[in-house]
Amino acid sequence: MKKIGTVLWDGWMWFADKVGWINEHILLGVVYFVFIGIYAILYDLVLLLKAKPKSMWRNFEHQPNTLEALEKQF
Amino acid sequence: MAENKPVYLLGLACFYHDSSACILKDGKVLAAAQEERFTRLKHDENFPTKAIEYCLSEVGIKIEDVDGICFYEKPLWKFERLLLTYIQEWPHGFPSFLKAMRAWLSKKLWMEHIIRKELGELMPGFTYRPWYQKFFNIGTPKNAFPNYEGKIYYVPHHLSHAASTYYPSGFKDATVLTVDGVGEWSTTSLALGKGAELTLKEEMVFPDSLGLLYSAFTYYLGFKVNSGEYKVMGLAPYGNPIHKDKIWELLEVFEDGSFRLKPQFFAYRYGLRMTSQKFIKHFGKPVRNSDDELTQWHKDMAASLQEVTEELMLNLVQYAHLQYGGENLCLSGGVALNCVANGRIVREGPFKNVYIFPAAGDAGGSVGAALYTHSVMQPEGHNLKPVETIYLGPKYSNEVIESFLQEYGIKFDKIDSETSRSEKIAQQLAENKVIGLFQGRMEFGPRALGNRSIIADPRQTENWKRVNIKIKFREDFRPFAPSVMDDKADEIFDLRGVESPYMLLTAGTKAKDLPAITHVNNSARIQTVTPENNQSYYDILSAFNDLTGCPVVINTSFNVRGEPIVCDHIDAFKCFIRTDMDVLVLEDFIITAEDIDKEAMKEKFELEVFGED
Numbered sequence: 201m202k203k204i205g206t207v208l209w210d211g212w213m214w215f216a217d218k219v220g221w222i223n224e225h226i227l228l229g230v231v232y233f234v235f236i237g238i239y240a241i242l243y244d245l246v247l248l249l250k251a252k253p254k255s256m257w258r259n260f261e262h263q264p265n266t267l268e269a270l271e272k273q274f
Numbered sequence: 275m276a277e278n279k280p281v282y283l284l285g286l287a288c289f290y291h292d293s294s295a296c297i298l299k300d301g302k303v304l305a306a307a308q309e310e311r312f313t314r315l316k317h318d319e320n321f322p323t324k325a326i327e328y329c330l331s332e333v334g335i336k337i338e339d340v341d342g343i344c345f346y347e348k349p350l351w352k353f354e355r356l357l358l359t360y361i362q363e364w365p366h367g368f369p370s371f372l373k374a375m376r377a378w379l380s381k382k383l384w385m386e387h388i389i390r391k392e393l394g395e396l397m398p399g400f401t402y403r404p405w406y407q408k409f410f411n412i413g414t415p416k417n418a419f420p421n422y423e424g425k426i427y428y429v430p431h432h433l434s435h436a437a438s439t440y441y442p443s444g445f446k447d448a449t450v451l452t453v454d455g456v457g458e459w460s461t462t463s464l465a466l467g468k469g470a471e472l473t474l475k476e477e478m479v480f481p482d483s484l485g486l487l488y489s490a491f492t493y494y495l496g497f498k499v500n501s502g503e504y505k506v507m508g509l510a511p512y513g514n515p516i517h518k519d520k521i522w523e524l525l526e527v528f529e530d531g532s533f534r535l536k537p538q539f540f541a542y543r544y545g546l547r548m549t550s551q552k553f554i555k556h557f558g559k560p561v562r563n564s565d566d567e568l569t570q571w572h573k574d575m576a577a578s579l580q581e582v583t584e585e586l587m588l589n590l591v592q593y594a595h596l597q598y599g600g601e602n603l604c605l606s607g608g609v610a611l612n613c614v615a616n617g618r619i620v621r622e623g624p625f626k627n628v629y630i631f632p633a634a635g636d637a638g639g640s641v642g643a644a645l646y647t648h649s650v651m652q653p654e655g656h657n658l659k660p661v662e663t664i665y666l667g668p669k670y671s672n673e674v675i676e677s678f679l680q681e682y683g684i685k686f687d688k689i690d691s692e693t694s695r696s697e698k699i700a701q702q703l704a705e706n707k708v709i710g711l712f713q714g715r716m717e718f719g720p721r722a723l724g725n726r727s728i729i730a731d732p733r734q735t736e737n738w739k740r741v742n743i744k745i746k747f748r749e750d751f752r753p754f755a756p757s758v759m760d761d762k763a764d765e766i767f768d769l770r771g772v773e774s775p776y777m778l779l780t781a782g783t784k785a786k787d788l789p790a791i792t793h794v795n796n797s798a799r800i801q802t803v804t805p806e807n808n809q810s811y812y813d814i815l816s817a818f819n820d821l822t823g824c825p826v827v828i829n830t831s832f833n834v835r836g837e838p839i840v841c842d843h844i845d846a847f848k849c850f851i852r853t854d855m856d857v858l859v860l861e862d863f864i865i866t867a868e869d870i871d872k873e874a875m876k877e878k879f880e881l882e883v884f885g886e887d
Contacts, residue, residue: 236361258478258479263473
């Protein structure tokens with residue numbers, strides 16, 4: 201996992217260096233307006249069906265209680 | 275791990291603001307410091323290399339001896355929140371998306387790699403030649419460092435905050451409330467501590483955040499977000515809370531104390547600003563520029579915000595008590611640095627005992643992350659004693675200071691005994707001298723508590739303006755805090771027996787003759803000093819009391835506007851020669867302004883002209 205992370209990071213840095221600032225922005229623009237855009241429209245449709253909340257408190261469900269859970273970044 | 279070998283954990287908080295590091299030995303905090311003190315960059319967010327070096331040197335170990343690195347948040351939870359927020363706000367957030375993605379893709383997403391690489395640079399380096407150089411026998415060897423290969427633990431942000439206040443409190447059980455801008459998702463959380471076990475029960479999540487509400491107004495009133503919030507708090511007593519109703523209209527408050535910020539008024543979710551056009555239209559005035567005059571309208575707005583904040587905090591505390599009961603409350607998170615709200619929680623809240631960790635902001639996250647990890651690692655042997663000291667930073671010896679003074683030919687007076695030291699300092703205070711006090715280990719957290727402080731006589735009105743304008747170069751409305759002998763505190767302040775050792779509570783002032791530390795609403799942000807928490811500082815207060823009958827001094831942090839608090843004796847001396855301070859105390863050495871040529875010294879130290887922020 202660590203190795204994959206390093207390779208991906210090095211790859212991204214190489215890519216950012218090669219394609220330059222403008223192209224990097226174009227790439228991020230495509231990701232934002234196309235992929236995130238489609239998801240956003242679907243998300244809004246789901247939200248319309250949701251009931252209005254009566255409280256903003258919610259249960260905390262992901263407490264890492266073991267060292268293995270603490271080692272994860274998620 | 276050998277059985278007798280102590281467990282060392284290194285806590286880290288960085289890459290947002292106020293980077294810090296701390297070291298734990300068997301669950302006990304031995305050293306902690308903020309990176310800004312070493313790099314001299316206020317609110318430094320970079321990897322805390324210098325703070326780590328200090329922590330390791332303080333306990334005499336190397337990075338290889340550390341049993342685990344404890345980071346103060348879960349980076350991928352935060353990334354998830356960012357992506358979901360951009361989905362919710364599509365297509366408004368494109369500029370912010372670009373900025374955030376560049377930062378995440380080039381740095382924050384590779385947290386583990388960065389931590390390992392940065393820590394590796396603290397290990398012995400080596401030289402190497404790549405295989406092709408070896409094969410063709412060309413090139414020169416390169417310098418490199420290994421990567422750190424130990425364990426790295428990621429503790430959720432609000433769990434780090436909760437642990438940073440619960441474990442040092444010394445309570446056997448407590449309800450813990452943490453309130454800040456935002457961590458990963460959480461903005462507010464409620465946890466329950468029982469013995470070594472700390473469990474986060476409930477949370478409120480982004481974008482509904484009391485910290486971000488306060489920051490939105492900080493931005494609107496023309497101050498810097500994440501650092502100007504305490505200026506808004508200081509401005510509030512000059513105004514009347516006449517805009518409260520308008521502020522309540524920005525929120526939807528529920529019966530259980532939780533609340534929702536109406537999204538149309540805030541731009542921080544998708545923009546590079548905090549407030550929306552609707553927000554500005556709602557209040558009828560544009561965002562104030564930092565150079566513009568502060569009018570009564572701005573002061574009224576600050577007062578209104580402060581009252582709304584206090585009421586929201588009290589609602590949260592009431593809910594926490596209803597839900598989990600108990601006598602003890604621990605507070606943490608950036609909003610817990612709001613000492614006016616804290617004062618009201620102590621006086622009006624349902625809990626009998628309230629503890630607030632002095633580094634309640636993000637800097638304290640390093641301590642919390644390490645403490646929580648230790649509680650998981652060794653639940654049986656976890657240290658549950660109250661924190662012994664908050665003076666966790668570096669100390670500089672008399673020998674080091676003397677050699678510095680001699681090297682630069684600085685005239686000084688050396689004190690022989692502790693008694694004559696406090697008496698001499700008290701004498702100077704009584705003569706209305708403003709003193710830079712540098713002694714012992716540096717404080718951890720945003721407050722100077724007597725070891726890196728500027729102190730003066732609180733009975734003189736002109737000291738307030740003088741220290742603000744000629745020494746600190748800061749806004750003239752900002753109040754000064756008093757340090758008081760704990761055993762005399764109730765005679766002078768309306769503390770009702772509550773200790774305030776970390777300057778995190780305000781209370782009314784009973785005494786009429788202390789104009790320099792009494793705010794316009796007759797309140798003061800108090801530090802109570804006991805011989806146990808700071809003997810040298812207590813002795814100075816006591817000697818000043820013997821001389822004048824006044825057990826109080828003005829205590830403000832030893833720095834000027836825009837700079838971090840001084841760390842070493844050289845920072846202290848530089849600050850002294852650039853300001854109108856009369857006396858500098860460096861451990862056992864007293865330097866008076868009359869004895870040195872400050873202008874010549876400035877040239878010697880090649881200081882820039884300063885005063886602007």
